[in-house]
Amino acid sequence: MATENLKKKISESTIHRLSLYYRILSILEKENYDTVSSKELAKREKLTPAQVRKDLSFFGSFGTRGLGYPVGELKKRIARILGLDRVWSVAVVGVGNIGSALVGYKEFQRQGFHIKLVFDNDQRKIGSNHKGIIVSDIRNLEQELRENGIDIVIIAVPATVAQYIVDDIVKGGIKAILNFAPVNLKVPPEVYLRNENMSVELEYLSFALINDQKKRGTKGIG
Amino acid sequence: MATENLKKKISESTIHRLSLYYRILSILEKENYDTVSSKELAKREKLTPAQVRKDLSFFGSFGTRGLGYPVGELKKRIARILGLDRVWSVAVVGVGNIGSALVGYKEFQRQGFHIKLVFDNDQRKIGSNHKGIIVSDIRNLEQELRENGIDIVIIAVPATVAQYIVDDIVKGGIKAILNFAPVNLKVPPEVYLRNENMSVELEYLSFALINDQKKRGTKGIG
DNA sequence: TATAATTTGTGAATGAATTCACATACTTTG
DNA sequence: CAAAGTATGTGAATTCATTCACAAATTATA
Numbered sequence: 158m159a160t161e162n163l164k165k166k167i168s169e170s171t172i173h174r175l176s177l178y179y180r181i182l183s184i185l186e187k188e189n190y191d192t193v194s195s196k197e198l199a200k201r202e203k204l205t206p207a208q209v210r211k212d213l214s215f216f217g218s219f220g221t222r223g224l225g226y227p228v229g230e231l232k233k234r235i236a237r238i239l240g241l242d243r244v245w246s247v248a249v250v251g252v253g254n255i256g257s258a259l260v261g262y263k264e265f266q267r268q269g270f271h272i273k274l275v276f277d278n279d280q281r282k283i284g285s286n287h288k289g290i291i292v293s294d295i296r297n298l299e300q301e302l303r304e305n306g307i308d309i310v311i312i313a314v315p316a317t318v319a320q321y322i323v324d325d326i327v328k329g330g331i332k333a334i335l336n337f338a339p340v341n342l343k344v345p346p347e348v349y350l351r352n353e354n355m356s357v358e359l360e361y362l363s364f365a366l367i368n369d370q371k372k373r374g375t376k377g378i379g
Numbered sequence: 380m381a382t383e384n385l386k387k388k389i390s391e392s393t394i395h396r397l398s399l400y401y402r403i404l405s406i407l408e409k410e411n412y413d414t415v416s417s418k419e420l421a422k423r424e425k426l427t428p429a430q431v432r433k434d435l436s437f438f439g440s441f442g443t444r445g446l447g448y449p450v451g452e453l454k455k456r457i458a459r460i461l462g463l464d465r466v467w468s469v470a471v472v473g474v475g476n477i478g479s480a481l482v483g484y485k486e487f488q489r490q491g492f493h494i495k496l497v498f499d500n501d502q503r504k505i506g507s508n509h510k511g512i513i514v515s516d517i518r519n520l521e522q523e524l525r526e527n528g529i530d531i532v533i534i535a536v537p538a539t540v541a542q543y544i545v546d547d548i549v550k551g552g553i554k555a556i557l558n559f560a561p562v563n564l565k566v567p568p569e570v571y572l573r574n575e576n577m578s579v580e581l582e583y584l585s586f587a588l589i590n591d592q593k594k595r596g597t598k599g600i601g
Numbered sequence: 602t603a604t605a606a607t608t609t610g611t612g613a614a615t616g617a618a619t620t621c622a623c624a625t626a627c628t629t630t631g
Numbered sequence: 632c633a634a635a636g637t638a639t640g641t642g643a644a645t646t647c648a649t650t651c652a653c654a655a656a657t658t659a660t661a
Contacts, residue, residue, distance in 0.1 A: 202592070211610085240585035240588065254480045
């Protein structure tokens with residue numbers, strides 16, 4: 158079975174777990190492992206071995222029975238599946254709190270997400286050097302996105318203006334948008350839009366503390 | 380059925396959707412809606428009405444048949460369920476890129492997550508005023524967490540040191556941790572740990588662009 | 602080269618989450 | 632006040648995701 162041209166729709170959770178496997182494989186590579194079993198991968202991510210094998214099986218058979226998966230090779234394959242074996246050109250719109258942090262976030266670079274452009278509407282920021290990148294005027298958004306062959310745009314502007322920005326981005330021909338503004342944005346059907354809601358996990362902790370989701374009385378047995 | 384003392388385990392997705400409903404209800408409140416139907420809520424979040432009703436039904440019956448849900452009342456109920464009707468004392472460890480952004484992130488304040496303490500190990504930062512909060516020495520972590528009655532700790536330190544920090548935090552009696560470091564942390568079973576992986580959504584977009592998950596040929600029909 | 606020990610890959614079984622569909626209860630209208 | 636319209640709440644049906652369980656393939660051992 159080839160990696161390309163997937164027939165089945167792959168679930169979001171599988172994709173997310175692939176990211177996890179990728180990270181573990183990077184660590185295993187540094188620890189000089191040649192092979193790794195689904196059991197070991199599962200242990201490190203608190204999953205079941207069957208889950209790991211099933212996830213991988215959607216994309217092909219990468220392992221050797223009796224031995225496990227070749228660490229380097231599997232890492233490459235997952236990189237290829239997730240598109241981490243290439244460089245993506247990314248633009249960040251909004252150099253406030255969040256936008257600023259994202260521009261300096263090394264992990265993105267490491268994964269091949271290269272931030273090439275940064276936009277703001279604040280005259281004091283435009284033209285200034287922000288962590289190695291000159292801040293562009295947001296009025297040139299559409300044009301600059303096109304000229305620089307940007308693949309993905311990250312939105313880090315206030316919720317109130319996010320939709321206007323998105324409309325421009327779409328006009329600029331962008332097909333993938335990551336939105337940090339706490340608002341539901343409208344995009345045409347051919348555009349991929351993902352929302353990053355920084356409060357969600359805090360809210361989950363809040364909920365957990367109140368309702369104590371943990372099963373009690375299992376201490377000592379594990 | 381009372382809101383407190385849930386029998387059934389509530390799924391993570393239901394909790395996450397409650398956050399979404401909460402946000403929509405805040406907007407509807409500003410738009411002076413008195414009531415809202417599951418249909419309208421669903422439309423705004425791209426869900427099905429049945430999903431909305433089922434989610435809410437886990438916690439009680441808040442609506443009126445023939446009319447819908449009372450906006451203000453439902454918002455309060457969800458706030459209560461998620462613990463957004465109180466103030467949580469939060470500490471942020473690590474005032475780098477991410478930590479710094481989180482300290483200034485207004486949305487947390489708005490939801491009742493008040494950042495009371497900020498820690499770092501950099502002598503140049505310790506004692507300085509960071510967005511209104513004096514940066515504490517990380518060597519006093521355990522003690523200060525206790526003395527200030529911190530409920531939730533956000534970890535924004537490099538992956539290499541995150542586990543040491545967590546161990547201290549746990550010693551400080553903290554029961555809820557939100558981790559931004561790209562590493563799998565170990566905590567005792569009674570501690571809630573959630574991971575925020577900023578790359579996950581970018582990776583999903585990358586995957587989507589390559590594999591084009593969108594069903595084609597549906598243009599014009601919707 | 603046979604035997605024992607591993608470990609994958611995957612249909613089948615199970616479990617969980619979502620959607621359906623409808624009785625029920627309320628609102629609105631005339 | 633009755634009839635029509637609306638929208639909830641929830642078991643049942645369905646769809647989707649996870650886990651089981653085992654044949655098949657390979658390695659390790661003697």
